[in-house]
Amino acid sequence: SVLIIDFGSQVTQLIGRRVREAGVYCEIVPFQSAEEAFHRMKPKAVIFSGGPASVLDQGSPRAPQVVFDSGLPILAICYGQQTLATQLGGKVEGGHAREFGRADVEILKASPLFEGVWEVGRKYPVWMSHGDRVTVAPDGFEIVGVSENAPFAICVNEEKRYYTTMFHPEVVHTPDGAKLLSNFVHKIAGIAGDWSMSAYRARAVEAIREQVGDRRVICALSGGVDSSVAALLIHEAVGAQLTCILVDHGLMRRHEAADVVAMFREHYNLHLIHVDASDRFIGELTGVSDPETKRKIIGRLFIEVFEDEAKKLGGADFLAQGTLYPDVIESVSFTGGPSVTIKSHHNVGGLPERMNMKLVEPLRELFKDEVRALGRELGLPDSFIGRHPFPGPGLAIRCPGGITREKLEILREADAIYLDEIRKAGLYDKIWQAFAVLLPVQTVGVMGDGRTYEFVCALRAVTSVDGMTADFYHYDMNFLGRAATRIINEVRGINRVVYDVTSKPPGTIEWE
Numbered sequence: 167s168v169l170i171i172d173f174g175s176q177v178t179q180l181i182g183r184r185v186r187e188a189g190v191y192c193e194i195v196p197f198q199s200a201e202e203a204f205h206r207m208k209p210k211a212v213i214f215s216g217g218p219a220s221v222l223d224q225g226s227p228r229a230p231q232v233v234f235d236s237g238l239p240i241l242a243i244c245y246g247q248q249t250l251a252t253q254l255g256g257k258v259e260g261g262h263a264r265e266f267g268r269a270d271v272e273i274l275k276a277s278p279l280f281e282g283v284w285e286v287g288r289k290y291p292v293w294m295s296h297g298d299r300v301t302v303a304p305d306g307f308e309i310v311g312v313s314e315n316a317p318f319a320i321c322v323n324e325e326k327r328y329y330t331t332m333f334h335p336e337v338v339h340t341p342d343g344a345k346l347l348s349n350f351v352h353k354i355a356g357i358a359g360d361w362s363m364s365a366y367r368a369r370a371v372e373a374i375r376e377q378v379g380d381r382r383v384i385c386a387l388s389g390g391v392d393s394s395v396a397a398l399l400i401h402e403a404v405g406a407q408l409t410c411i412l413v414d415h416g417l418m419r420r421h422e423a424a425d426v427v428a429m430f431r432e433h434y435n436l437h438l439i440h441v442d443a444s445d446r447f448i449g450e451l452t453g454v455s456d457p458e459t460k461r462k463i464i465g466r467l468f469i470e471v472f473e474d475e476a477k478k479l480g481g482a483d484f485l486a487q488g489t490l491y492p493d494v495i496e497s498v499s500f501t502g503g504p505s506v507t508i509k510s511h512h513n514v515g516g517l518p519e520r521m522n523m524k525l526v527e528p529l530r531e532l533f534k535d536e537v538r539a540l541g542r543e544l545g546l547p548d549s550f551i552g553r554h555p556f557p558g559p560g561l562a563i564r565c566p567g568g569i570t571r572e573k574l575e576i577l578r579e580a581d582a583i584y585l586d587e588i589r590k591a592g593l594y595d596k597i598w599q600a601f602a603v604l605l606p607v608q609t610v611g612v613m614g615d616g617r618t619y620e621f622v623c624a625l626r627a628v629t630s631v632d633g634m635t636a637d638f639y640h641y642d643m644n645f646l647g648r649a650a651t652r653i654i655n656e657v658r659g660i661n662r663v664v665y666d667v668t669s670k671p672p673g674t675i676e677w678e
């Protein structure tokens with residue numbers, strides 16, 4: 167395995183993904199607990215991430231000495247390069263022009279780091295982001311690559327197998343970066359690339375059997391990819407000891423609940439309880455228009471309904487959750503300040519303590535794309551795995567100003583037509599998330615010979631990688647015209663359609 171020491175870079179997770187893509191297991195650990203992790207994991211190689219600090223500042227983070235004493239190969243990126251240089255007796259200075267963004271590295275000498283990828287005497291694009299720079303390399307190091315503003319762009323000690331780069335090989339803006347990371351783990355560290363989803367599946371099934379024994383597990387199944395894959399894996403491990411509960415809040419898309427129930431019951435023969443709690447949810451939400459209040463009501467009711475059902479079953483020893491690795495990685499914090507709650511996300515937190523259950527979280531080691539690969543491995547259809555994300559509070563947060571059954575039905579129809587047009591145009595997989603929003607605004611229109619006074623529907627479509635930032639999707643206007651015409655013609659209650667051209671930030675993807 168590979169230990170990735172996190173110094174707080176925004177892109178540390180990408181190092182982990184690239185290493186996993188190379189078929190090698192790795193863990194990302196904050197620098198404060200790197201020493202403990204080193205002893206626990208017994209890695210075969212270590213990577214230092216970038217980070218926002220300056221090695222010139224007092225108390226700035228360092229790598230634990232044990233890493234240097236171990237004789238293992240090290241790849242040190244950006245801030246990692248600077249701390250490595252400092253710790254081994256080199257020099258770092260501040261106050262140089264900040265190099266930020268694209269740069270070209272010229273290769274001066276061959277190295278196993280870019281063997282088969284980069285040639286001596288040529289230049290290659292990389293992505294830099296730093297303020298300080300190394301000015302004197304530690305003993306035994308030599309420069310094998312330079313860029314205009316970074317004389318130590320790639321600086322290595324081949325004998326010790328220490329490789330340092332001032333640029334970030336893990337980001338897509340360094341087009342050959344993944345190959346460099348793959349060379350580091352395979353050629354330099356000699357680690358076999360045998361981390362695959364079929365191996366993971368077998369290992370996870372064993373681990374679940376061991377954890378659960380002959381006891382009972384319950385799982386909240388929403389139809390999302392994570393909870394579905396977690397449920398299937400546990401089902402494979404312990405079969406009928408698993409019961410899934412689908413809390414149907416009546417806020418799902420058209421046919422969604424029924425489709426999920428059919429697939430899991432018929433295709434996988436999973437024990438699934440479908441609870442129609444729509445009256446309770448819609449009843450309590452009626453007359454509520456504040457977004458946070460809506461979210462809180464839904465979160466609370468979800469737990470109450472789930473708990474009631476679990477009690478009817480006589481309880482369980484374990485609660486299964488589709489927690490992913492990015493939720494588990496401890497983030498490195500320098501400021502220590504509280505972060506602002508933009509929206510209270512909906513999950514089943516708090517339940518395990520209340521019901522005295524332990525957690526089964528078979529996806530804790532996986533990134534999202536690995537969960538999809540595992541889902542395919544478990545036989546889930548591509549159409550299911552490739553579905554756009556759907557928020558826990560469902561259509562309630564796409565009806566600003568309060569919901570009614572009637573409004574939900576109008577929204578559901580418009581949304582179904584919009585997605586149908588997206589699929590017909592072959593755009594579904596190009597868009598990260600698309601949906602309709604029903605605005606609490608009525609406007610005047612004319613249809614046939616008559617005046618209409620109906621709701622406005624807003625269409626949203628975004629591109630994104632992780633939902634943290636997003637751009638609006640640039641449709642061809644003809645497409646928008648077609649979708650709008652169909653919605654206005656086919657949905658009673660809507661006489662006007664608008665398109666949302668807000669990116670995130672400053673907007674969010676959902677409207678509430």
Ligand code: XMP
Binds near residue numbers: 509
């Ligand atoms: P925002 O609106 O915050 O959404 O830009 C980012 C992504 O998260 C989804 N989202 C949620 N997902 N529970 C979820 O599981 C929630 O409460 C929730 N709220 C927003 C949203 O659909 C988008 O993909």
